Amino acid sequence: MLVGTAGASINEEVPTAIIASLVKDVVDGIEFARGGVNTTWGSVRAAMGHPQPFKLDYVSIGNQECWMLYYRGNYQKFYSAIKAAYPDINIISSCDKSTISASNPADLYDVHVYASSANMFSRTSMFDNTPRSGPKAIVSEYAVTGNDAGKGTLVAALAEAAFLVGLEKNSDVVEMASCAPLFVNDNDRKWSPDAIVFNSWQHYGCPNYWMLHFFKDSSGATFHPTTMQVSNYDQMVASAITWQSPKDKSTYLKIKVVNFGSKAVDLNITVTGLESGIKSSGSKKTVLTSGAPLDENSFEQPEKVAPVLSPVADAKQQMGVSVSPYSLTSFDLLLEPSKHSAI
Numbered sequence: 001m002l003v004g005t006a007g008a009s010i011n012e013e014v015p016t017a018i019i020a021s022l023v024k025d026v027v028d029g030i031e032f033a034r035g036g037v038n039t040t041w042g043s044v045r046a047a048m049g050h051p052q053p054f055k056l057d058y059v060s061i062g063n064q065e066c067w068m069l070y071y072r073g074n075y076q077k078f079y080s081a082i083k084a085a086y087p088d089i090n091i092i093s094s095c096d097k098s099t100i101s102a103s104n105p106a107d108l109y110d111v112h113v114y115a116s117s118a119n120m121f122s123r124t125s126m127f128d129n130t131p132r133s134g135p136k137a138i139v140s141e142y143a144v145t146g147n148d149a150g151k152g153t154l155v156a157a158l159a160e161a162a163f164l165v166g167l168e169k170n171s172d173v174v175e176m177a178s179c180a181p182l183f184v185n186d187n188d189r190k191w192s193p194d195a196i197v198f199n200s201w202q203h204y205g206c207p208n209y210w211m212l213h214f215f216k217d218s219s220g221a222t223f224h225p226t227t228m229q230v231s232n233y234d235q236m237v238a239s240a241i242t243w244q245s246p247k248d249k250s251t252y253l254k255i256k257v258v259n260f261g262s263k264a265v266d267l268n269i270t271v272t273g274l275e276s277g278i279k280s281s282g283s284k285k286t287v288l289t290s291g292a293p294l295d296e297n298s299f300e301q302p303e304k305v306a307p308v309l310s311p312v313a314d315a316k317q318q319m320g321v322s323v324s325p326y327s328l329t330s331f332d333l334l335l336e337p338s339k340h341s342a343i
Contacts, residue, residue: 002029006062006094007074013065016073023081030056030086058090060110060140066095072104079105092138100135108175112141117148117159121260124166124237130173137173141180143193144208148294152193152206154305154326155260155293161211161328162258165239168218179208186299197299204302207295210288213307214256214330217243224273226255235261236323242274242335251276252283253333259323262293271317274335282334283312289327 004026007014014022028041033054035042042053061078065071071094079091093099093106100106113123120142127137142163143149144156160179167174184194195209221241228238238257245252253274259265271278290305297304315333323329 001058001060001092002026002033002056003060003063004029004078006065006071006078008062008065008068008071013068013070014074016070016077019070019074019077023077026059026078027081027085030059030082030089034086056089058092058108058138060092060094060138062094063110063140064094064112066093066099071095072099076104092140093135097130097135097137106135108135108138111137111139112180113139113163114141114143114145114180115159116146117144117153117155117260120144120156120159121162121235121237121258124162126163126166127170127173128166130170132173136175138175139167139177142177143180149193150294150296151189152195152197152208152296153294154207154288154290154296156193157207157211157288157305158258158260158293158326158328160208161214161256162237162260164215165237165256165258168215168223168239168241171223179212197297199299202299204297204299205306206297207288207290207305210306211328214286214288214328217241217252217254221254224253230265230267233261233263233265235259235263236265250282251335251337253278253331253335255331255333257323257329257331259325259327259329262325264325265323267321267323269319269321269331271333276335276337278315278317279334279336280314280316283315284332285310285312285321286330286332287324287327288329289324293326 005022007019007022031039032041032045033056037043037046037051061075090107092108092110094110097109144159149156167177179195182195184197186197186199193206196205221243224240226238226240236259240255242253286307286309288307295305
């Protein structure tokens with residue numbers, strides 16, 4: 001993805017009437033990334049030691065500038081020029097879906113979500129009622145902020161996990177997502193929390209970094225509908241996918257459960273609709289939790305909050321499990337080696 005200027009900064013913007021030179025800069029930048037070695041800018045890339053073109057599928061026009069005076073006029077200039085030269089590139093608008101039309105087209109629209117942990121948890125259903133036609137969303141920035149975010153707390157990671165479960169469920173209308181931001185230098189903190197903290201000689205992952213490991217198998221997986229039934233307790237969300245291990249081609253049913261509350265919960269898992277059965281051995285459980293919801297990692301305790309892996313004994317289609325308070329739990333249930341599908 002290339003994020004190009006829309007002719008705007010925090011304090012100033014370029015009028016649409018004189019935006020042409022910046023439009024040319026972005027189109028030239030695409031040629032630098034994708035052009036053949038015989039093109040003007042592709043040859044520059046090749047001379048720098050990279051003759052092979054880069055894979056570039058998306059171009060975002062600006063970042064959070066939809067409200068500015070000249071954004072929409074500038075955007076249309078960029079859109080027309082890029083599509084004329086590279087019709088296959090997906091163009092991302094900074095405006096929301098309601099503004100996109102035949103006269104203001106976009107392939108995707110950008111969404112940023114910053115919220116307290118409680119609010120972020122509630123946004124697991126944010127895209128449930130989004131129309132299923134038209135451009136998809138890209139959630140290019142999401143993060144828990146506020147007092148309980150700290151420098152990266154367990155409860156913030158759990159809220160973000162619940163939000164990602166919602167994106168997973170709505171992957172037909174959400175193309176991709178990325179946390180914000182990924183890295184921070186501990187000697188130059190301008191934003192908290194971040195996923196990975198470093199200084200000149202050491203680093204550690206925050207709880208939300210470890211949380212993202214629970215979603216690394218989601219891309220290309222098969223999503224399955226889930227139903228959660230817990231009486232008088234609304235602090236849990238769950239999702240289920242089947243995914244194939246790239247190492248040995250084994251197929252797993254992954255059930256993720258976020259418990260955002262202070263109550264330990266006993267659940268009965270019932271699996272129906274899969275053509276393949278669950279093998280009694282070879283399954284595993286991974287849990288992300290800690291002694292307190294505001295626990296954080298640090299250089300001194302880099303894995304105070306980190307996933308713990310354990311085997312699942314006697315896995316089957318119906319089984320009882322216990323979910324800890326303030327936790328993210330993944331059950332990776334090994335399936336019998338045959339075709340599988342959801343009903």
